[in-house]
Every structure is written in structure tokens, then in C-alpha cells.
Amino acid sequence: MSNSTENLRDKYVRVALVYFVFVLILRLIGGKYVTNFVGQPMVDFGFDYIWWVVLLTRIPDQIISSYFYSLVLDISIFILPILSFIYIKKRWLLGLTLAVFLLQVITVEVYTVSHSKSVICLFLVLIPGLFKNKNFLLMADFARYYGASVLVSASTWKILNGAAFTKQHYVTQLINQYTDRAIMNPDHYLYQISLYLVNHPVLADILFKILVVTQLAFIVTYFTRKFDRLLILLLFGFSLTTWIFMGIYNFDIFILFVPLWFSLAINEEYNKGSVNLSTIS
Amino acid sequence: MFVVLFLFCCGEMFFNHVKIHSFPWYVWDMYSKIEQVPDTVNLNIVYLDNEPYDYMQLPFWSNIAVRKTSDYYNWMLYRGYIDPFAHSVNRRTRHLPDFLKHYTRKRLINTEVNASQYPEWLFGFLDRQTGGGLERLDLIKQYYIYRNGNYLPLEKSDTLFVVKKPSSHE
Numbered sequence: 001m002s003n004s005t006e007n008l009r010d011k012y013v014r015v016a017l018v019y020f021v022f023v024l025i026l027r028l029i030g031g032k033y034v035t036n037f038v039g040q041p042m043v044d045f046g047f048d049y050i051w052w053v054v055l056l057t058r059i060p061d062q063i064i065s066s067y068f069y070s071l072v073l074d075i076s077i078f079i080l081p082i083l084s085f086i087y088i089k090k091r092w093l094l095g096l097t098l099a100v101f102l103l104q105v106i107t108v109e110v111y112t113v114s115h116s117k118s119v120i121c122l123f124l125v126l127i128p129g130l131f132k133n134k135n136f137l138l139m140a141d142f143a144r145y146y147g148a149s150v151l152v153s154a155s156t157w158k159i160l161n162g163a164a165f166t167k168q169h170y171v172t173q174l175i176n177q178y179t180d181r182a183i184m185n186p187d188h189y190l191y192q193i194s195l196y197l198v199n200h201p202v203l204a205d206i207l208f209k210i211l212v213v214t215q216l217a218f219i220v221t222y223f224t225r226k227f228d229r230l231l232i233l234l235l236f237g238f239s240l241t242t243w244i245f246m247g248i249y250n251f252d253i254f255i256l257f258v259p260l261w262f263s264l265a266i267n268e269e270y271n272k273g274s275v276n277l278s279t280i281s
Numbered sequence: 282m283f284v285v286l287f288l289f290c291c292g293e294m295f296f297n298h299v300k301i302h303s304f305p306w307y308v309w310d311m312y313s314k315i316e317q318v319p320d321t322v323n324l325n326i327v328y329l330d331n332e333p334y335d336y337m338q339l340p341f342w343s344n345i346a347v348r349k350t351s352d353y354y355n356w357m358l359y360r361g362y363i364d365p366f367a368h369s370v371n372r373r374t375r376h377l378p379d380f381l382k383h384y385t386r387k388r389l390i391n392t393e394v395n396a397s398q399y400p401e402w403l404f405g406f407l408d409r410q411t412g413g414g415l416e417r418l419d420l421i422k423q424y425y426i427y428r429n430g431n432y433l434p435l436e437k438s439d440t441l442f443v444v445k446k447p448s449s450h451e
Contacts, residue, residue: 031343040346040406042353042391047369050304054386080450112342113349117307124305138295142286150309154298157310166315175318180348182326183432200431246312248339260332274320 005269009136010088010263013129014198016258017085020122024078033123034070034104035276037111044113051106060107073107073190076100094129119254121147124254137266144263146255148221151238156216163208170208171201177246190247197245214238221260225267228260237262321426323349325441328419330406339410347403351420354399355441362393374413404444 027033045051054060063069080097087093102123110114124146128139158164174194175182181191197204214234220227239254259266289305296306327334327347336347342425347440356365364370400420408415420441425432 029340031340031346035347037342037406039402040335041395041402042350042357043389043395044349045354047301047365048303052389056385058388061388108342112346113353114342114345115302117309119310120305120307128416137282138286149293149298152414154309154311157308157313161310161313162315163313169315172316172318173312176316178433179322180324181337182324184333185337188337192393247442256364 003030004272005133005137008265008269009129009132012136012140012258012262014085014086015096015261016125016129016255019082019213019255019258021081021085021121023079023252023255024081026249030249032108032112033074034111035067035074035106037108038067038070038203040063040064040111041108043115044111046115051110054103054106055110060110061101063087064111070097073104074099077104077172087266091130091132094126096125098123099129114251116249121150121253125258128259140259140262140266143256144221144266146258147259148218148231150253150256151215151235153233155212158212158215164212165203168201170204173197174204175244181247190244192203192249193210194243210243211238211242221263225263228263232257233261245257301350302303318427321424321435322432323422323424325355326421326423327351327407328417328421329411330416331419334407334411336407343410347407350399351403351441354396354420355422357391357396358441363397364391400442400444404446416446 043055045055049254063073077097077100080093080100084090084093085096105116105119123145128136128143131139155164161168174197178191178194181194185191186195197207212235217234218231221231235254235257239250242248242250292306296303297308300308301311302308325348327330327336336344338344338348353365357363367386370386370389374385377385400418403420404415404418407418420443422439424435424443426435427433
């Protein structure tokens with residue numbers, strides 16, 4: 001692997017791992033770790049076939065039944081990314097990190113009856129670190145395009161399903177989203193914010209349209225890299241405001257800033273001739 | 282590598298077309314469907330030692346777990362402990378060889394045994410979350426009507442379960 005590509009790969013992975021550990025801390029604070037739910041007896045795998053296959057191995061079952069195994073798993077997902085950061089050249093460590101994290105994600109989500117889509121972004125951004133040279137560049141660029149497609153897709157569905165043009169849509173979503181807070185804790189700041197928007201439907205409508213446009217803006221990544229770093233600001237704004245206004249956790253998605261941040265450097269590697277695109281298989 | 286990525290993209294298009302979420306392919310259609318505000322809703326209310334407990338104050342995913350698992354328990358209870366996903370699992374596994382079909386269904390479908398263990402698990406979970414000392418847990422399904430921006434409780438409510446801490450001499 002050429003030195004410059006190798007250095008780029010190392011920097012990319014280190015930045016991604018730092019944010020990944022930050023996300024793990026958020027998950028820990030938020031209670032999303034296996035030890036928290038030891039002994040929960042009911043499973044919900046949804047229609048996720050990967051979840052089905054993993055459940056059939058009985059590994060999540062064994063883990064959730066044992067406080068010791070749960071603790072080992074929860075501690076491992078913190079230690080492994082730190083080791084991967086330190087021993088950055090050992091790609092197998094990163095692979096192990098992702099495998100163990102996937103097991104933890106599946107176990108927690110199956111036994112808490114809650115499934116998260118945004119977690120795929122964490123894998124999407126870290127997987128390129130498993131590769132070297134031209135394949136790393138290709139995978140990192142794929143992470144950029146796929147990450148953008150997540151947001152563009154979200155916007156497109158809102159347009160196709162009519163939500164983007166339906167007045168009161170966001171107000172209805174807020175009312176339905178906050179039913180439990182409205183009943184149990186109407187003084188909570190998140191509910192108070194949503195109540196303000198419900199009582200000001202024009203403002204709510206404008207905010208929703210801004211959301212749709214923000215998500216759709218990522219379509220520019222298909223045409224140019226010039227705005228990638230600006231898109232990071234939009235991504236941050238998206239993650240923060242969906243938390244504030246909707247109580248939705250989207251900080252997993254924010255890891256997409258990594259391929260955006262490095263996209264120009266990746267492109268420079270291509271242009272330097274370190275990698276000849278025609279030889280990529 | 283191009284072939285792998287191409288196949289991945291094909292998978293994404295397929296799962297979007299059939300609208301099934303399956304790792305790593307997801308349909309990103311959240312908050313895109315037109316909804317109505319229902320006239321009546323129900324909510325599982327937790328009572329700890331006969332006092333209503335706001336489990337929304339728990340850490341983010343802990344409160345989601347309480348809400349979602351209690352909803353699932355409620356779902357099963359009202360269906361005679363038949364797992365709501367049992368039909369889908371049975372349908373999707375019907376072409377498997379018998380041994381695999383039975384094994385899969387046994388692993389994926391919750392039974393009355395699973396559901397019957399849930400109340401005690403929730404008791405222990407909330408006991409830990411609230412610092413211990415819990416004596417009694419009631420889970421009540423309360424019905425509400427939505428009027429003029431407020432949720433008004435209806436007289437109708439169902440007690441899903443009551444769990445009491447075993448007395449020390451037991």
C-alpha cells in the first residue's frame with residue numbers, strides 16, 4: 001500500500017473510531033447496553049433476516065441470560081475500538097470490533113424490542129478501514145455515496161408519500177410522537193418544544209420543509225465534492241434538531257461526516273496517480 | 282469489489298421495493314406516511330408502590346425498553362399469548378426442512394412461558410433503575426381520549442399484571 005494512502009486510511013479510521021467511542025458513551029449513558037437488560041425473556045427480531053440467523057445460533061440468548069457474558073460483551077465493545085485505535089495497522093482488530101459490536105447491537109435490540117436503522121451508518125463508515133490501498137479508497141467513497149443516499153432516500157420518501165406537501169403533517173407527527181410525554185410528563189422540555197410547534201402549525205410546516213430540503217441537499221454529493229464539508233454542517237444540524245424537535249436519536253448518522261471530511265483527500269489520492277481507477281477490479 | 286458493491290446496491294433496491302427492513306438494507310421512509318391523530322389512545326402506565334411512575338425520566342433507551350417491551354407483552358396478552366409475529370414466521374419458514382422449520386419457529390416465536398416471565402423481569406429492572414426497595418409493581422393499560430389538544434383519561438383501564446416483592450420468609 002502506498003504510504004500516502006496508508007496514512008490516509010489510518011487518519012480516516014482514527015477519526016471514525018474517536019466518534020464511534022463517543023457514540024458508545026452516548027449509548028452507555030442512554031442505557032443501551034446488554035447488562036442493563038439481563039434476563040428479559042421476550043424476543044422481537046422483526047423481519048430482519050440477519051437477526052433471525054444470529055438468534056438461531058442461540059448466542060444472544062446465552063448472553064442475555066448471563067450477567068457475566070453480558071458484562072464481558074459490554075466491556076469488550078469499549079476496549080476493542082481503543083485497541084483498534086492504538087494498533088491502527090492491525091485491521092483484524094477493527095474487524096473484531098465491528099463483529100462484537102454487531103452482536104451487541106442485535107442482542108440489545110432483540111431483547112428491548114426496538115430496532116434502530118441509523119446504526120448501519122456506524123458500520124458503513126468503519127468497514128472501509130478493513131481494506132487497504134485501492135479497496136480502502138473505493139469503500140470509503142462508497143460510504144460517502146451510500147451515506148448521502150440514506151438522507152436523499154429519506155427525503156424522497158417524504159416527497160413520494162406526500163408528507164412533504166401535506167399541511168399539518170408535522171403537527172400530526174408531533175402529537176402522535178409525544179403521546180406518552182403529554183400524558184406522563186407534560187412539563188418535559190422536549191414536550192414543551194413540540195407543544196409550541198403544534199400551536200404554531202405554520203412554523204412547524206416550514207421546519208418540516210426545511211428538513212426535507214436539508215436531506216435532499218445531499219444529492220449534490222453525486223455531482224461534486226466541493227460542498228462536502230458544508231454538508232457536514234447540515235448533517236450536524238440535522239442530528240441536533242431532530243433530537244431537539246422530535247426526540248429522535250440520530251447521532252449515529254452523524255458519523256457520515258468522516259467520509260465527507262476525507263472525500264477531497266480521497267479524490268487527491270485518485271488524481272495523484274497513486275491509484276489508477278482503470279485497474280480497480 | 283465493484284461486484285460486491287453492485288450486489289449491495291441491488292439488495293438495497295430490492296428491499297426498498299418490498300419495503301422490508303433487513304440489516305444492512307433499510308427503507309428510510311420514517312415520518313413520510315400521512316397519519317391521523319387517533320381519537321383514542323392507550324398507554325401502559327407503571328405504578329410503583331401504588332404511585333404512578335414516569336418511566337420517561339429513565340435514560341433514553343431504558344425508557345424505550347420499558348415502553349416497547351410492555352407494549353409487546355400487552356400485544357401477546359390480548360392475543361391469548363400468541364406471538365403477533367408467529368403467523369409471519371410460520372409463513373416464511375414453511376418451505377424449510379422439518380427439523381429446521383421447528384427449530385427456527387421455536388427460537389423466534391415467543392410463547393406463554395416467555396410472556397409469563399416478563400412481569401418479574403420488569404419488576405427487577407425497575408427496582409434496579411429506582412435504586413432498590415420496590416415492593417409492588419402494577420402495569421395498567423389506561424385509555425385516553427384526545428380532545429382540544431389534551432389527553433383525557435377514560436374510565437376504562439385494564440390491569441395487565443401486578444407483581445409484589447416476595448416476602449422475606451418465603
